[in-house]
Amino acid sequence: MSEREVRDALASLDGRLGDVRREQSWRAIERALDAPPARARPPRRWRWPVAVGLAAALGAVWIVVITRRPAPLAATELVAGAGHRTVYDRDGVVLTLLGPGAATVAADGGDDVVHVRVARGTLIADRAEAAPAVAITAGGNTTITRDPRFAVRVEPTTVVLGTGQRAREIVERHELVVAGATPAEATTAPTNAAAPAEPAPVPSVVPPVPAPEPSNNPVRLRARGALPRVDPLPASDDPASPPSAPRTITLPDISLDAPELYRRAEAALAVRDPAGARALLERILHEHPDDELVAAARYDLALLARADGDLAGARALLEQVLATSPSRDLRAAAARLHRQLVAPPP
Amino acid sequence: MNPRLAVVTPLRDERELVRLAAAGDRDAFEAIYRAHADRVFLLLTRLVGPDREREDMLQEVFLRLHPALPRFRGECTLQTFLYQITTRVAVDHLRRRRPVDALGADPEIDLDSEIDPALSPADQAARKEELADALGLLARLGPKLRVAFVLREVLGMSHEEVAQIVQSHPAAARMRVALARRALARLGARKDRT
Numbered sequence: 001m002s003e004r005e006v007r008d009a010l011a012s013l014d015g016r017l018g019d020v021r022r023e024q025s026w027r028a029i030e031r032a033l034d035a036p037p038a039r040a041r042p043p044r045r046w047r048w049p050v051a052v053g054l055a056a057a058l059g060a061v062w063i064v065v066i067t068r069r070p071a072p073l074a075a076t077e078l079v080a081g082a083g084h085r086t087v088y089d090r091d092g093v094v095l096t097l098l099g100p101g102a103a104t105v106a107a108d109g110g111d112d113v114v115h116v117r118v119a120r121g122t123l124i125a126d127r128a129e130a131a132p133a134v135a136i137t138a139g140g141n142t143t144i145t146r147d148p149r150f151a152v153r154v155e156p157t158t159v160v161l162g163t164g165q166r167a168r169e170i171v172e173r174h175e176l177v178v179a180g181a182t183p184a185e186a187t188t189a190p191t192n193a194a195a196p197a198e199p200a201p202v203p204s205v206v207p208p209v210p211a212p213e214p215s216n217n218p219v220r221l222r223a224r225g226a227l228p229r230v231d232p233l234p235a236s237d238d239p240a241s242p243p244s245a246p247r248t249i250t251l252p253d254i255s256l257d258a259p260e261l262y263r264r265a266e267a268a269l270a271v272r273d274p275a276g277a278r279a280l281l282e283r284i285l286h287e288h289p290d291d292e293l294v295a296a297a298r299y300d301l302a303l304l305a306r307a308d309g310d311l312a313g314a315r316a317l318l319e320q321v322l323a324t325s326p327s328r329d330l331r332a333a334a335a336r337l338h339r340q341l342v343a344p345p346p
Numbered sequence: 347m348n349p350r351l352a353v354v355t356p357l358r359d360e361r362e363l364v365r366l367a368a369a370g371d372r373d374a375f376e377a378i379y380r381a382h383a384d385r386v387f388l389l390l391t392r393l394v395g396p397d398r399e400r401e402d403m404l405q406e407v408f409l410r411l412h413p414a415l416p417r418f419r420g421e422c423t424l425q426t427f428l429y430q431i432t433t434r435v436a437v438d439h440l441r442r443r444r445p446v447d448a449l450g451a452d453p454e455i456d457l458d459s460e461i462d463p464a465l466s467p468a469d470q471a472a473r474k475e476e477l478a479d480a481l482g483l484l485a486r487l488g489p490k491l492r493v494a495f496v497l498r499e500v501l502g503m504s505h506e507e508v509a510q511i512v513q514s515h516p517a518a519a520r521m522r523v524a525l526a527r528r529a530l531a532r533l534g535a536r537k538d539r540t
Contacts, residue, residue, distance in 0.1 A: 001479050001534040003499075003527050009480035010500045013460060015391035017384045021401055026379055028405050033372075033412060259528060266521035269514070277517070296524055300517040307515070333505070 078103040080121060090114060092131030098122040101154075113144065122153040141276050143268070258284050258291035265300070278304050295325035299334055311341050360424050368415035375415075379408055382425060386432050392496045393436040395481045396456045397443075406435050422510055429511045433497075437489040455481065483533050487526055494522035495530070 017025075080086040080099030088095045088105060093114045097103050101121015105114065116123065117137040125134045126149050135144045138154045256264070261280050268276035281304075284297040298317045305314035318341070321334040366374035386407050390400050397403075410431050418427055443454060457477055461470045484492055490512070497508045498519075509519040 001483060003530040003534065005476075006480045006483055006530055006534065007499050009477055010392055010395075010484070010496065013391050013396055013477075015388035017387040017404070021387075022380075022383055025383065025401050025404050026376065028401075029379065029408050030372075032405070032409055259525075262521060263525060266518055266525060269518035269521070274515070293524075296520070300520060303515070303517040303520070 075107045076105045078105065092128035093134055094126040095134075096124040096126070098124070118152055118154045120154045122151065124149070124151045141279055142273060143276055144273065256283075256287075258288040258293045258297075261288075262293050262297065265297075274304055274307065292326075295321050295327060295330055298325075299330060299337075302334070302337065306337075306341065315341050361420060364415055364418055364420075364424060367412075368418070375412060378411075378424070382428050383408075385425065386428055389429060389432050389501070390436060392500050393433065393493060394439055394443075395484070396460050396477075397439070397454050398456050399439065399454060403435050403439055407432050410435065426507070426510050430513060433493050433511055437493060440489045440492065483530055486533050487529055491522050491526035491529065494519055495526035498523045499527070 076088060078086050078088055078095070078097045078101075080097045080101045082100040084099045086097045086099070088097075090105070090108075091114070095103070095105065095114075095116060097118075098121055101123070102119040103121065103123055104117045104119070106116070109115065112132045113135050114132050115135045115137070116125075123136065125136065125145065127134060127146065129148075133144050133146045134150065135142055136150070136152050138152050143150075143152070261284050265277040265280040265284075268274070268280060278301060281297040281301050284291065284293055285301075288294065298321045302314040302317035302321070305311075305317060315338060318334045318338040322331055322338065325331050325334070363374045363378055367378055383404065387400060387404050390397075390403050390407075394400065394403070407428065411428060414427075414431070418424070422430075457474050460477055461473055463470075465473065484495075487495065493512060494508055497503045497511060498505065503511070505516045505520045505523070508523070509516040512519060512522075514522075
């Protein structure tokens with residue numbers, strides 16, 4: 001069944017209300033509007049000793065509960081050296097920072113969102129079902145996600161986003177081996193029931209890695225498995241010398257197809273993030289220049305540019321749509337919008 | 347009891363009606379109801395299909411409208427305001443409703459009411475299957491995509507109008523329509539292969 005057939009079937013439904021149902025509905029509405037409000041129960045007369053006793057009991061409970069409530073979480077700095085990982089979890093959100101990297105988890109703002117800013121490195125966010133959303137800021141853009149698994153990699157000039165299967169791929173390729181080290185706390189790996197089953201990666205031979213220095217970081221550390229293709233730390237003759245340059249870890253590229261980028265752009269707009277939507281739409285143009293969604297992405301970028309007051313930019317994008325889009329509907333819409341932008345103000 | 351006649355003044359300014367209804371004038375509110383009930387019911391039908399609870403939903407729309415009238419400042423037309431409420435009522439209903447399977451087995455859907463008894467039995471069966479298939483595919487979309495698709499593709503509204511009704515950015519409305527169309531094309535193709 002085609003989309004047109006679905007549309008035609010819906011359009012063929014009999015949507016007439018009819019006189020009888022119209023009248024019946026109006027009478028039901030009138031009855032509901034005329035119904036008296038629920039009668040308030042007369043206040044009970046509490047005997048004052050009982051009232052005083054109850055107030056005292058509530059006060060005692062309040063003192064015990066409020067004074068024992070843990071202080072709101074302060075901001076937490078996450079740092080991971082090359083070849084290491086740092087794990088932080090809060091309220092069902094587990095953040096794994098793969099080094100070399102640095103990130104900051106903001107203090108609990110009471111908005112049911114875990115805010116994290118990634119300066120560099122790879123951050124993987126695992127969310128339990130009822131856990132807060134995660135707002136990841138990197139490269140000047142903020143992405144809010146409710147995905148069960150989401151990853152972001154920050155390099156000096158690139159911010160790459162990934163979720164689902166791709167994020168799992170990153171985790172599998174970067175399991176750490178710490179020869180001879182005892183993990184600070186043994187934990188089970190986070191499971192992602194939504195991720196499709198994949199064959200386990202074949203580990204290559206990994207040279208032994210020296211045990212890490214004790215970390216002052218208060219969060220848990222995990223160490224599992226073998227890390228393929230990791231360059232060993234260059235030996236240093238002077239123990240007091242400054243740490244050597246961070247090792248380079250080859251990360252897989254996270255690429256999203258055009259429909260997924262388009263869906264994410266819509267989700268970004270749904271959370272009032274036009275800048276994030278713009279970045280995702282521009283990725284469609286750069287990464288999938290031949291996709292059929294390119295023209296639609298240009299049109300949507302024109303709408304965003306117009307909303308920002310960049311009329312010249314909007315016109316330029318619309319002219320590209322007019323020149324290249326195979327869709328007559330889209331060209332007609334672009335032509336209408338272009339005329340509005342060109343027309344002098346009344 | 348004699349039925350009350352609505353004091354319908356077709357030439358009365360819509361803003362005047364809203365002002366009076368917001369102040370408690372029942373006749374003005376009834377005039378609003380009579381002017382818009384049919385369109386609201388049609389929109390509900392397109393959004394949720396031939397659901398047996400459409401009349402209840404129609405009443406719900408106007409019962410939500412009544413206390414909201416004092417907040418209505420005329421930033422959009424009253425029809426758009428009503429459509430905003432209607433889509434919210436429809437989305438709430440769709441979220442509560444059990445999914446319709448391909449055979450239209452949901453008891454809340456009254457497919458028989460859509461079948462012309464003048465058709466032959468074979469044509470009636472074909473029509474019923476066509477509707478069940480279409481509603482089944484539509485049920486696989488999320489409520490937001492479904493609403494955007496119906497407003498744009500079935501009712502022919504512009505993206506700006508759709509955006510006003512769903513209270514979103516025009517680009518987001520466009521995207522929802524595009525995503526709904528792609529999803530329906532994919533689901534329909536998959537169904538045809540089975």
